[in-house]
């Protein structure tokens with residue numbers, strides 16, 4: 273009866289984690305979301321049961337600690353902790369680094385918002401739930417990263433945009449390595465995992481933002497000629513789950529793709 277906690281599960285891939293895991297009724301599936309009522313309504317309308325939702329905001333360590341106390345009333349341990357939530361924005365993603373010369377305030381604002389969720393939020397999440405992971409059997413912590421944080425991929429595909437997202441997620445990868453070193457002797461595996469490219473955009477995007485997305489897609493296609501475009505969310509989750517199940521303690525701290533290697537697409 274494995275237990276899973278997905279932090280940042282309200283929509284996109286996080287929601288698909290809940291959907292996918294809930295299908296096996298022997299799983300204990302817990303989603304940490306900012307707005308429980310809204311997500312519960314979505315689960316109900318999609319006829320998804322076997323999911324517990326608890327309130328938690330990745331920028332608020334106390335809310336995550338409170339969520340952990342609630343988790344302990346549902347299950348005595350967490351086998352798989354998946355820190356999925358992220359601050360992502362298309363607002364500044366299309367700019368080259370030097371274009372921030374006249375946008376310093378915008379850059380700082382974006383960087384701090386991203387830092388709060390993608391860096392500090394990861395530390396807060398792991399620290400809040402680690403006592404329950406220690407009690408688990410699988411003892412696996414996965415932080416969702418991105419191939420956009422891989423230096424070689426950036427150079428190969430000429431990706432000069434997404435400065436904030438890429439650099440904050442690169443910091444996330446280092447956090448994973450630090451936890452891996454600390455927790456190795458306890459048999460806890462920590463992984464930074466890129467999910468591939470999946471279209472999870474729910475809100476309308478401006479023409480300028482769409483242009484930026486198209487430029488990025490073109491670069492990915494040129495840099496990785498075999499790539500055929502975004503994958504369905506369910507496919508990504510199945511691939512991620514396989515990597516998480518197969519990763520060993522010897523590999524702890526690694527930064528891998530949904531293929532279990534450095535092939536990001």
Ligand SMILES: NC(=O)c1ccc[n+]([C@@H]2O[C@H](COP(=O)([O-])OP(=O)(O)OC[C@H]3O[C@@H](n4cnc5c(N)ncnc54)[C@H](OP(=O)(O)O)[C@@H]3O)[C@@H](O)[C@H]2O)c1
Nearest residue numbers: 280282283284285306329330356357358416418469470472
């Ligand atoms: N989609 C892709 O192609 C892709 C590619 C590479 C990596 N990734 C990574 O995969 C993960 C999921 O991506 P996605 O496309 O599903 O993202 P998404 O659609 O933008 O969803 C982001 C999720 O994070 C949650 N979140 C944001 N800030 C939060 C906070 N402070 N506290 C708690 N939850 C918070 C959001 O909840 P709210 O609804 O409350 O905002 C939402 O559930 C992310 O880590 C992303 O960086 C995605």
